[in-house]
Amino acid sequence: MIKFTNVFKAFPKGGLALKDVSFHIAKGEFVFLTGHSGAGKSTVLKLVYAEEPVTSGEVRVSGFTLAEARRKDIPMLRRRLGIVFQDFRLLEDRTAEENVAFALEVTGARRASIPARVMRVLTQVGLAAKAHAYPRELSGGEQQRVAIARALVNEPTVLLADEPTGNLDERATRGVFQLLRDINASGTAVVMATHDLDLVRQAPYRVIELQEGALVYDSAVDEPRDQAASP
Amino acid sequence: MNLVIREALLAFRRAPLLSALSVTTIAFSLFVVGLFGLVAVNLQQALRDVAERVEIVAYLLPGAPIETITLAEKDIEAFPEVQAAAYVSEDEALQRARTELVEFRDVLQELERNPLPASIEVKLKPHFRDVEHVNEVAERLRGFGFVDDVRFGRDWVEKLDRLRQIAAAVGLVVGAAFAAVAIIIIGTTIRMAVLQRSREIAIMRLVGATNGFVRRPFLLQGALKGMLGGLAAVALSYGAYALINRWLIHAEFFSQEQAVAIVGFGMLIGFFGSAASVGRHLRRV
Numbered sequence: 419m420i421k422f423t424n425v426f427k428a429f430p431k432g433g434l435a436l437k438d439v440s441f442h443i444a445k446g447e448f449v450f451l452t453g454h455s456g457a458g459k460s461t462v463l464k465l466v467y468a469e470e471p472v473t474s475g476e477v478r479v480s481g482f483t484l485a486e487a488r489r490k491d492i493p494m495l496r497r498r499l500g501i502v503f504q505d506f507r508l509l510e511d512r513t514a515e516e517n518v519a520f521a522l523e524v525t526g527a528r529r530a531s532i533p534a535r536v537m538r539v540l541t542q543v544g545l546a547a548k549a550h551a552y553p554r555e556l557s558g559g560e561q562q563r564v565a566i567a568r569a570l571v572n573e574p575t576v577l578l579a580d581e582p583t584g585n586l587d588e589r590a591t592r593g594v595f596q597l598l599r600d601i602n603a604s605g606t607a608v609v610m611a612t613h614d615l616d617l618v619r620q621a622p623y624r625v626i627e628l629q630e631g632a633l634v635y636d637s638a639v640d641e642p643r644d645q646a647a648s649p
Numbered sequence: 650m651n652l653v654i655r656e657a658l659l660a661f662r663r664a665p666l667l668s669a670l671s672v673t674t675i676a677f678s679l680f681v682v683g684l685f686g687l688v689a690v691n692l693q694q695a696l697r698d699v700a701e702r703v704e705i706v707a708y709l710l711p712g713a714p715i716e717t718i719t720l721a722e723k724d725i726e727a728f729p730e731v732q733a734a735a736y737v738s739e740d741e742a743l744q745r746a747r748t749e750l751v752e753f754r755d756v757l758q759e760l761e762r763n764p765l766p767a768s769i770e771v772k773l774k775p776h777f778r779d780v781e782h783v784n785e786v787a788e789r790l791r792g793f794g795f796v797d798d799v800r801f802g803r804d805w806v807e808k809l810d811r812l813r814q815i816a817a818a819v820g821l822v823v824g825a826a827f828a829a830v831a832i833i834i835i836g837t838t839i840r841m842a843v844l845q846r847s848r849e850i851a852i853m854r855l856v857g858a859t860n861g862f863v864r865r866p867f868l869l870q871g872a873l874k875g876m877l878g879g880l881a882a883v884a885l886s887y888g889a890y891a892l893i894n895r896w897l898i899h900a901e902f903f904s905q906e907q908a909v910a911i912v913g914f915g916m917l918i919g920f921f922g923s924a925a926s927v928g929r930h931l932r933r934v
């Protein structure tokens with residue numbers, strides 16, 4: 419599903435962001451990506467959705483080998499992924515419903531099918547009642563749910579979430595996290611970058627930890643360890 | 650396609666101020682080009698009117714037989730440069746002088762003998778009304794045995810030539826400068842529209858829209874704005890024309906083709922300006 423093999427990533431200005439990172443994430447898995455700020459979590463995700471090119475090594479995502487993927491393959495890759503950010507990235511001048519529909523419209527979905535699909539995901543994230551609200555009329559947690567609905571509406575095989583709870587209070591965090599768990603339970607793989615170790619401890623999911631660009635711990639490979647020791 | 654049109658139109662509703670600003674900017678840029686065009690069109694027309702008067706007159710020796718002259722007139726009319734050749738007899742020349750030179754009527758009335766020679770007046774086709782061709786034709790006319798002298802106001806034709814050259818050069822340089830400024834201003838306006846929607850573009854790309862898809866509404870929108878701007882520019886030019894015509898001098902407006910060309914030019918700038926702006930934006934992100 420997602421396979422990193424000896425991946426290095428150097429930014430033109432700046433040092434090595436990833437050093438010899440290898441891991442494999444299977445279909446339907448839930449994986450936490452943890453590490454200090456600047457450890458390279460966002461960079462891993464950016465390589466997965468081809469926002470940044472790989473410097474060396476190989477990244478395979480859902481049948482695409484990214485080094486070989488041409489620019490015009492990138493949209494097709496992204497249609498198999500759902501992506502969620504800390505800052506939601508909703509369009510302020512569109513309602514919740516329109517924000518979600520946007521992802522279908524711009525990827526050429528059949529128009530007639532759009533309203534039903536949008537309502538289904540909005541119901542799934544628990545926001546059917548606020549379909550006509552604009553982002554400014556929604557709480558942070560609700561906005562993130564809209565963003566998640568938008569990520570899900572194309573029925574991705576993997577949901578990438580870069581600190582999805584970073585801007586939320588505890589209650590909203592729990593709600594969004596539970597939503598991600600439900601999504602995972604219905605078969606979608608979830609890769610979630612997070613600082614929130616409480617969250618990591620709560621759930622029995624795989625943890626991949628990065629430190630200054632290197633993979634220092636992978637619970638699928640390494641011995642279990644006392645998580646309190648990690649940052 | 651449906652969606653492309655809707656997105657392109659929605660931009661006007663979502664960003665009415667910026668859209669209005671773009672259209673206005675395009676309109677005024679093209680208006681300036683249009684005003685200059687009006688000046689050029691009218692200058693050309695004026696020059697053409699003046700050139701109408703380019704005429705070569707071959708004065709004939711007295712006593713040339715009329716049959717020879719009639720034949721020669723046919724020959725001259727067959728010259729590729731010549732539009733018309735007309736024989737003016739001595740009597741006709743005098744007649745004309747009497748009606749045209751009113752001040753000398755008395756003098757002319759009292760003449761015992763007609764001092765005026767017969768002539769052949771030659772008018773050239775519009776394309777040939779310049780020094781070179783006038784000279785050539787005059788030279789050929791001199792070759793006829795019964796021709797005494799050939800006159801055509803050399804200085805005057807030369808000046809006309811120079812005027813034409815200056816008008817063409819100024820037209821080209823100033824026109825190109827105005828058009829370039831219009832293109833730059835319009836390009837900047839469109840760039841603003843693209844930047845204003847950069848967030849939207851980023852999200853479109855994130856969810857897997859192709860570059861072509863991202864580009865299309867902008868292209869359509871750019872062409873649309875260019876067209877509206879072009880129409881407004883033609884309307885403004887017409888207003889200016891009407892004012893000038895009414896209060897200053899009799900002027901000409903653009904032909905229908907020229908008006909369409911201005912609108913088309915606006916559309917092209919809008920289209921290619923958008924293509925360049927979006928293309929540059931997409932390459933960078």
Ligand SMILES: Nc1ncnc2c1ncn2[C@@H]1O[C@H](COP(=O)(O)OP(=O)(O)OP(=O)(O)O)[C@@H](O)[C@H]1O
Binds near residue numbers: 431433458460461462
């Ligand atoms: N576009 C860029 N150009 C140069 N350096 C970059 C770029 N993006 C990231 N980096 C560097 O790469 C390293 C890893 O960054 P990354 O954003 O992946 O960290 P992170 O683990 O997501 O951190 P945080 O938890 O703060 O989000 C950092 O040292 C950062 O400065």
Ligand SMILES: [Mg+2]
Binds near residue numbers: 461
């Ligand atoms: Mg990050």
